[in-house]
Amino acid sequence: MKHLLKLLDCKQEEITAILDLADQLKYERKHNITHRLLEGKSIGLIFQKSSTRTRVSFETGIFQLGGQALFLSSRDLQIGRGEPVQDTARVLSRYLDGIMIRTYEQKEVEDLARYGRIPIINGLTDFCHPCQVLADLMTIREKYGVLNGLKLCYIGDGNNMANSLIVGGLKMDMNVSVATPEGYRPDKTVLNFASEYGEAFTLTDDPMKAAENADIVVTDTWASMGQEEEKTVRMKAFQGYQLNDKLMAAAKPGAMVQHCLPAYRGQEITDKLFEEHADEIFEEAENRLHAQKAVMVTLMK
Numbered sequence: 001m002k003h004l005l006k007l008l009d010c011k012q013e014e015i016t017a018i019l020d021l022a023d024q025l026k027y028e029r030k031h032n033i034t035h036r037l038l039e040g041k042s043i044g045l046i047f048q049k050s051s052t053r054t055r056v057s058f059e060t061g062i063f064q065l066g067g068q069a070l071f072l073s074s075r076d077l078q079i080g081r082g083e084p085v086q087d088t089a090r091v092l093s094r095y096l097d098g099i100m101i102r103t104y105e106q107k108e109v110e111d112l113a114r115y116g117r118i119p120i121i122n123g124l125t126d127f128c129h130p131c132q133v134l135a136d137l138m139t140i141r142e143k144y145g146v147l148n149g150l151k152l153c154y155i156g157d158g159n160n161m162a163n164s165l166i167v168g169g170l171k172m173d174m175n176v177s178v179a180t181p182e183g184y185r186p187d188k189t190v191l192n193f194a195s196e197y198g199e200a201f202t203l204t205d206d207p208m209k210a211a212e213n214a215d216i217v218v219t220d221t222w223a224s225m226g227q228e229e230e231k232t233v234r235m236k237a238f239q240g241y242q243l244n245d246k247l248m249a250a251a252k253p254g255a256m257v258q259h260c261l262p263a264y265r266g267q268e269i270t271d272k273l274f275e276e277h278a279d280e281i282f283e284e285a286e287n288r289l290h291a292q293k294a295v296m297v298t299l300m301k
């Protein structure tokens, strides 16, 4: 594995290896076993969108591995003034050992990998959020011990999270059901990929049907970063797609709830349900740290 651009590029064995290493690194952190797996290495963190979890978990993650992070806001980089990504990639490749980028277009991430000579990690694009879904898979596997055969249900916007959950879930032999309103379906390339999985994948506009017998129910904001102006229209379009007690009654008793955060209580999830599942949701947030440490070690060692 050279880069983490999207889960579509990853093999099942590669995902499993990252999850295994993440479990080990989490165990070691909890037991104060320190190591310097990335001693002297530097990762650049390019942010064209806001972040709490991604920034902090990458910064502390590389520090715990003996390396350092450089926070590179696009406002300060020459990228923000129009320097092409091809040139930025070739320059940064000469200083750094890896780059994490959070941006809008997936093409920008792919271009960095194409023109640069160092590992590129996708820290979220409009298309996908692979680091988050690796942490989600880790959290689910911690609870259930396995991934294969579990039913993962996603309710809400067919956004970057939906795209990565579909691909990650199916690649790990899970059954994936998705409910979105008609005009807010996941990306076409993802739906094409999913169509190869037969009955393991279902797409509907009926949230109750999607949630039936689910082991894990996941949601995300109804208006992602960059969609702020569509907020009013979106709030209407997603009525009926909220995670609440009624919806959870259709899932398996004791089903898990995951949310990548930030959460908008009263919109995609009720405050009550969020608080009842807060331990699972914040474990998921913590696991960003361990999963990304595993990604950095895999790609940058």
Ligand code: CP
Residues within 6 Å of the ligand: 050, 051, 052, 053, 054, 055, 124, 132, 260, 261, 262
């Ligand atoms: N879930 C997630 O990526 O959070 P941030 O936007 O805070 O990084």
Ligand code: NVA
Residues within 6 Å of the ligand: 124, 159, 160, 161, 220, 221, 223, 224, 225, 260, 261, 262
């Ligand atoms: N879908 C959300 C995820 C935030 C972590 C967004 O892109 O804003």
